[in-house]
Amino acid sequence: MAGILPLVFLIFSLGTSVVYSGSHTLKLYITKLTAPYPGLPDYLHMAYVDDLRYARYNKEINRCEYWIPALGAKWEPMTMQKNYMHNFEISHHQKTKLLTDLYNKTSGKDAIHVYQTKSACEMHEDGTITAYQEVAFDGKELIAYDYQTGTFIPTTPEAQIVAQIWNKNYAKIEKIFLEKFCTNRLSKYLNALASDLEKLVPPKVKVSSSESESGTKLHCRVYGFYPRDVEVKWIKNGRDEIHSEEAAQILPNPDGTYQIRVSVGVTPEGGATYSCHIDHSSLEKTLVVPFEYNNRSILYIIIPICAALLLLMIGLGLFLFKKGKKGSLFLFSAQQLCLRRLLLSHWRDHVTLPNQWKRLTHKNETNIPLCEYNGNMAGILPLVCLIFSLGTSVVYSGSHTLRFHVTKLTAPYPGFPDYMLLAYVDDLRFARYNNELNRCEFWIPALGALNERITKQKNYTHNFKISHHQKTKLLTDLYNKTSGKDAIHVYQTKSACVMHEDGTISAYQEVAFNGKELIAYDYQMGTFIPTTPEAQVAAQVWNEDYAKIEKVFLENFCTHRLSWYLPALASHLEKLVPPKVKVSISESDSGAELHCRVYGFYPRDVEVKWIKNGRDEIHSEEAAQILPNPDGTYQIRVSVGVTPEGGATYSCHVEHSSLEKTLVVPFEYNNRSILYIIIPICGALLLLMIGLGLFLFKKGKKDPNGSYQSGSTETDIEN
Incomplete structure (x- = not known):
């Protein structure tokens, strides 16, 4: 390979390096099989800019397929594409053969092995460049390319011989490829892919559960989002994170978006709530999707019962209608009318009752006999149900x-x-x-x-x-x-x-x-x-x-x-009133206690915690209560005991829906003891200066020009 190094250097140095805002990465993924396998290509080359998969090499037609329309007419003619893609394939075929020979593995049809590489170059915002390459064989990482030293590093003992050969034949050209060719390609693609790279696609979320002999598992599937970076976690009771025992992987979708599934094992507890929390750059705030247990088995019981009751009520209504006498205003006895009047006085609500009900009661109220109420509410339940069932329920967005x-x-x-x-x-x-x-x-x-x-x-x-x-x-x-x-x-x-x-x-x-x-x-x-x-x-x-x-x-x-x-x-x-915060300290025989008073906020939900040295939460031994203020806002005070340490910092962190980000209020020790020393000293010095000034004023003599000179000595300066 050393003989063609100058030529490669000349070809790759023809492009100029362009710096774009932010950091961007060009990644090339290559997979090669040592023998054909039905349904899988024996050589596959995938290309990404940042998280955007924009092209792949199709061996059947021996050229690149661009998945972004903006790239269609901008790149090399087909002849050039074929040339450098063909040379890529030859180079990786040679490396695959070397690995197969060194590991004494045959490359025939009966023994299929997999060679994989991931190469990437990154252009940082300050114009600097970094790069890397990783090589795996049969799913096991063997070699990594160190861009700083320009050498291949074996990651397993058996890869040492391979690393020596590759350092001799490929190390220098690999550095040129990553530093020149890769970055030149990246700078060309960035202009064409700007709108695609800046797009934000919010995630869709589905939560579910599964049962097994080992217990219950909750699953949170987050899919259809772009860009790739996302944080997904399960939270119990709104505050405790449940860590997954499995490392969740972010996988690509055919449309260029991504998906991930995070699963956790739980032991169901009475009253416990579980929710999936998703943070993504397309979201203004954390997306919270609660998990609700499937109550289909209950519905299968409730729905038939409700249907039967409905049919029964219709039948009863028809029966009463046919039994009623012509000209009667309503079908209730005097005792029932008495109970109705009692109910109307007890739950009087002109919106709940229809016009007909009020008209009938008004018309006959003077003829209704008085009755005594014995305090047992069960006897009038049917009428209460009738009255309250006349109102309709309106559903609004949210709970x-x-x-x-x-x-x-x-x-x-x-x-x-x-x-x-x-x-x-x-x-x-x-x-x-x-x-x-x-x-x-x-x-x-x-x-x-x-x-x-x-x-x-x-x-x-x-x-x-x-x-x-x-x-x-x-x-x-x-x-x-x-x-x-x-x-x-x-x-x-x-x-x-x-x-x-x-x-x-x-x-x-x-x-x-x-x-x-x-x-x-x-x-x-x-x-x-x-x-x-x-x-x-x-x-x-x-x-x-x-x-x-x-x-x-x-x-x-x-x-x-x-x-x-x-x-x-x-x-x-819907109003949002941001909180005000005051931090203070109190001393007692048991030690120092820090107080964070958060007040004047609305709505009620708020999270307040003390943080030490910017990272360690200090838990309070007392359960803080959120209390109402007379103006409809709320307040809370969170106190923690601390042992003062040299250099330690403490701050109160407040999270509330009215705040775009966490409000951090640092606590600063009150230096009154120092002030008690400094202020008297400053006062004494001030008095001393005033006294000295008066002394010099009285001792001085006024000269003919109106200036004052010291009476103790005189000095003449002659030129």
Whole structure:
């Protein structure tokens, strides 16, 4: 090969090197078989610029096939293509034969072996060039070309002889090829491929699961993206990364895009959530795709039951219609009308009830006999279901939640209301019940036109209060606690309904007494579940009196209200208020504690953590709570104990949807102790200078020209 070196150098040096913004790479992949194999080419040459596969060498027609139309008319004539591609093939055939002979392997049809190389040159933004070549035989790496030293390096002991021969025959020409020919090609291609190289294709994502004897595996398939670089990971419960035991590979698609599949083994846990997180240059923020267990088996049961119930209701309606007397206004007894009036006063809502229902009630209300309500809600369940089923459910993009927080004291306490109800849509606190005025106060002006008449507000809010009073009394009696002024106890509930993006509904309720959770309502089962042994009796009573109507309330009344509020609150729900941050330190006998107070942000979700030396997270021993502010924003304080170290740095990192990137606030030690020394010294020096100035002023004498001279000595300077 040494004899043709000057000629090769002359040919390759004819091109000039052009520097482009950013770093770019030209990669050549070659695969050669030692014998033909059905369905596979015995010689294949693939070419990439960065991650863009733009050409391949087709041996059958002995020329390059360009997959980018912009390259079609720009390159060498066919004769030149054939010449240098043919010489490429000859060179790699010689290397393959050498490897086969040295390893005592035959190259006949009965023994097929695979030779592979990957060559690449990279032009950096500063104009410098790097390059490399890797060689493998039968899937095992043997030799690597070191561009800095210009030599082939054996990566296995048996490759030493091959490296010696290649250093003698190919090393110098390999350097020229990578440094001149490769970079010249790259600079030519960059202009033609600019639009293709700059394209961004966002990924598509599919999550799934598979079961085996070893357990459950979650799979996240990310495909159809460009450029190649992507980060895919599984996250548990929104914060804990699950590492895969298998190294996932990014594979090319025929259309020039890429794909990857990341799989992790999990042990299903009650309440645990899993999501696939994807970071790619085409995405403005991390793409999060939650995994949801397949509930088809449940649907196969629910759908036939619902269909049967629907047919039953239609049949019942036809039966009642035929049984009704001519001229009757409605088909209910006097006792049923009594219950209807009770319900209308309890859940009065002009949007939920159709016009016909209100007209019939108004017309006959004066003739309806009075009845007594014994507190057992189960008896009026069918009518409640009828009333609430008249409303329609509206689905909005994304998931939204309506929450009611109720707090009741068993006796008045100065400065605290004995009954308070707060209402939230998502994280937006939009209303509260004012016990003194006996009506709701809406904090969002847009809701003004939607408010029910004050009378209706008083009715259903008052009945809310009565219901919670009954539950509070039951708990107090069961726990043998008095409800007088001397014994004040706190009853709290949190009720919520969630409308998901796919139209499904979920809901929950939690009940606490004196700060201890007692009962939780299971929406799927439709029952109250005691969370402590002493709450079993209360749960039994509530299941008899309130369980069914609680489901109807959450499923119909709550979701209807939510769909009613969403359009009016849209601008408020979409607002983003960035957080303010203050960091401080406190000293105690146990050591130093750093505090990061993050406040004034909206929406509620935020992540705050302390980082040491820019990389190590310091975990807090206390669970920080996100608390609401009076203006509807939120605050949180995260504190960590530290042992001061020389040179160590600490910073508070805040992530929030209103921020384009993580907000980093460094902590700087307060140097007050040094200031206490510096300030007195500076003060003393200042006083000393003032005193010295006054002394010199009084001692000086004024000369005839008005200047002052020292009275101690005089010096004449003569030229």
